[in-house]
Amino acid sequence: MQDDNRNLILATALSFLVILVWFVLFPPEAQAPTTLEQQQVQQEQLGDVTDGTSQVTGDVPAAVTPAASRTEALERAERIRIETPSLTGSLSLTGGRIDDLDLTQYRETLAPDSPLVTLLNPEGSRGAYYAQHGWGPAGGGITFDQVPTGQTPWEVESGDTLTPDSPVTLAWDNGAGLIFRKEIAVDEDYMFTVTQSVENTTGAAVSLFPYGIVARIGEPETINFYILHEGVIRESDGEIAELDYDDMPDLDFSTREGGNVEAVEVENAGWIGFTDKYWMTTLIPENGPFTTVAKYSERSDAYQTEIRLPPVTVEAGATTQSTTRLFSGAKERDLLTEYERDLGIERFVDSIDWGWFWFLTKPIHYLLAVFNAFIGNFGVAIILLTLFIKALLFPLAYKSYVSMSKMKKLQPEMEKIKERAGDDRMKLQTEMMELYKKEKVNPAAGCLPILLQIPIFFSLYKVLFVAIEMRQAPFFGWVQDLSAPDPTSWLNLFGLLPYDVSWAPLIISIGIWPILMGVTMWMQQKLNPAPTDQTQAMIFAWMPWVFMFMLGGFAAGLVIYWVANNTITFIQQYLIMRSQGVEVDFFGNVKSSFKRKKDKPAE
Template identity: 40%
Template sequence: MDTKNIIAAISLSLAIIVIWSLFFQPSPEEIKKRKEKEKIVNSSDAPSIDTNEKITNLSRKEALKLDGRFYFENESIKGSISLNGATIDDLIFKKYKTQLDSDQSVTLLNPKATSNGYYIESGWVSNNKNIDIPNNKSIWKIEGNSKLTPNNDVTLIWKNSQGLTFEKIIKIDNQYLFTIEQKIKNDSDKIYSFYPYAQIIRTKIPEIIDFFILHEGPLGVLDDQLIEKDYKDILEKKYSKNADSGFLGITDKYWLTSIIPQKNKKFRADFEYNEKFKVNYIETDSYDSKPNAQISNIVNVVVAAKEVNVIDGYNESLGLKKFDLVIDWGWFYWIVKPLFFLNDYFFKLAGNYGIAIILITVCLRLAFFPLNNYAFKSMSRMKLVQPEMARLKEIHKDDKMKLQQAMMQLYKKEGINPVSGCLPILISIPFFFAIYKMLFVTIEMRHQPFFGWIKDLSEKDPTSIFNLFGLIPWDPPSFMIIGALPVMMGFTMWLQQKLNPAPQDEIQKKIFMFFPLFLTIILAPFPSGLVLYWTANNILTMAQQYVIMKRTTVKTAS
């Protein structure tokens, strides 16, 4: 009975996450086997990509003035591309603000001359050291149109003294996709071999959440295998893999920078750190540039806010596989992603993201209504027979064997299975975790209001019980901000405990009394949308449990 009570309490609280980490995360042996499969592969003849340069500390404004530039803009993004290396190093999301009450848009990419440089390069390399090839310091010239829009492409030209003309034709769609067509025209009488490449460079590790249910850092899908590397992994060891298909990039919680090789071309992908973090690929089959002929290659670049519909759209339109995994749906992909679409439907229906969370919580409770009924009936009957159980313990306090026999007879008489509530709860745990995961990793909840004081469901409740939720003119320190919504969640959890059978052991009883307070403190800094979900779930659980308790009787109690 004690085990059942513990599982019931934990499954309806934040400790669902702990259960997930214990039962569903890969074991050390599994992790070791995966690492053994990730072999370093450098057997191709493709040359290395050597584009190192010193890190400087110019401000972003100063760095943008250093180079010649041309500008781009569409409905979703704006920024500029440096003519120094033809580098995409200035990108702003027009629809997303840094803070709810701010007019400043989110900036993702920064020039290489800043301390937090984050940029994308593309080009060609060769094993022939005598060929003059444009690099990250070469100055390109604009030919024709000088502003990049969905209706206007920009063409860049760079020529050497050996009769080679390098050309980049850059296109942009109305969302987050850059298409770069790279060409080489050979007006010499010699044959040269080239390898196309693209790379993402990030100067330093950004501020990350560092929470086990969310991956932030280098990732890719190479030959249908998802590769996720933490920044510290790359610091310790370079990762390389030859692949026939896929993509690679760097992901933040809400933002993505990715490069996608041309289809049907083999390439080597590298995740490495060499003064800067680099995620790059180079095609492993050479392009032979013959006299009076032209070679070309296409690289797609997606720098996006990780909107689910947009990411899924690129997965289909670019002919990719598993591009949607840049959103960290996790092990329960088959539950989490459908839950998102259901929640998104409710959001469009209700017009309020908080209402959508409540509605999807109701759906979840309805889906598990029969299972929970079964569990709650068992718990209710256990609670009603507690006086009889206490009497038996007093009678047989010196004989454990007789006590166990008497308890089994009582269970048989009343038709009670003391562990009957465990299975339904265990089955429902993945679904409760899935909705938590869905709300945590998707951008759609960002800056969405609920009602009253909750202006942003992706942020913690801004009020605090220590200044009576704003009635006292005092701003408590951050560790003392325990808002009204977390307090409500803790209170509903405390009420829910009152409906459950009380543990017979005094120590367990004290632990359970402290549990709602503990979770209130733990959940206080969590996004308000998650706390709202737990609060709504607690209320619905109590309502169902209360009705069942009123209808449940036992022979002993009559």
């Protein structure tokens, strides 16, 4: 009996020790506020021309200028409205930028009147974040002032509102024989298609290269949690690479590029952009070869991702065109999978940060989505997932609990061995091992079900943390966001007292579900008598309540999973032990735990 308790304590302590190392020793770092200088920079035009190669140095302003409010920045240029079932906003005729997007399906908070999530912001505003497409000169006498820049005044050639059913076409005549056009289309979700063309009415051939840029001015506010990547993400011929914002200033400096640059040549297919926790803006060329570039400019605090396609020659009297895509929206798994399948965008679904345990997080997310499709509630889906996992692991759990039951039956024999061995530890261990071998008992078997929960626990945490489907997903009653902690608190009797307890740290101000987690963990313990060793008994007694407070600030969905797991484990263990002829005095163990015991004098 004592060995069983020791194994259970060891396994439980080990599992939560790993959790502590992960979440306590490496907590999320506080995000430093953006400096005023960072907020006030802006990007004015695309940049300088290098020699006749497909290189863009990147446009950065020579000096810092005051940043405008978002409303003021939007009013600085004529605009074309963007209206889709998933997006609302506008594109600027100055520069032809897509720089104003709100996500109509997502709000900042749970409040019905909460503002929509804003993804893109216009150039010149605080936190400017936008996409721009254009052409660069690649020799043949073409100069920078003959190609469109970030300040080019585009004219509307067709269309007055960009919708899924009505693309718009912008045009600009450079006055020197080249007519540039952009046809911009959008689907019902978040995918833009930008088709650029150049009509050459001069008497000679010209060489140009098409490009696309996604720019962010100033380092954006991030969660800054090490288990989540936020920053540059790129896919190059099947390989996913990530680059944090704070790593970009450490890239190799290029005088020709005018900043710190990392360029990757892509042979067949790829994409590049910026990813946040739930949102992403990504440039997607149709096919290779092309170059993807991540760049940082210190003088304007500008972060850029670029695609640069090979130069093309436009003969006199001819027209050439280039088509690329731009994704700007929510990282919904089903939608990303659909784009990956239908548009051939390789590994697009892996823009979601699945983490080290991707082989678990992906199927867990998939199962949650399947269960939710049938039930319509992600909280219930988490409980069904728990049942599924427990059923999957039942054969192992059965062997484990049978082994534990055999260990209990061997308690009388084990006590006799201890009496015979006395203080001879070697004799005790030898005879114990002979007994285990004779009875075919594995004393460590009781640890396995708990230890197997560690990667599952981590994976579910990751899914709840990064999957947008969990964002603001309701359960029942007071839990209206499974990705956030239980909002109730024992400090005000779970809302019965009219006291604001928002001042209290989450590790103290725990809610109903964390308390249920502690209670169900305590119930599991009461399937066995308390250890006779006083130190073990004390650890055993305090463990449920320590971890109740420790995990109280975790996502409610994760705590619901733990409650369901504890409850199912309790039922499994009770029934299996009874089936093996072991007497389980649950209520007797509960009663004895409340009895005050006198300390035994030291021998």
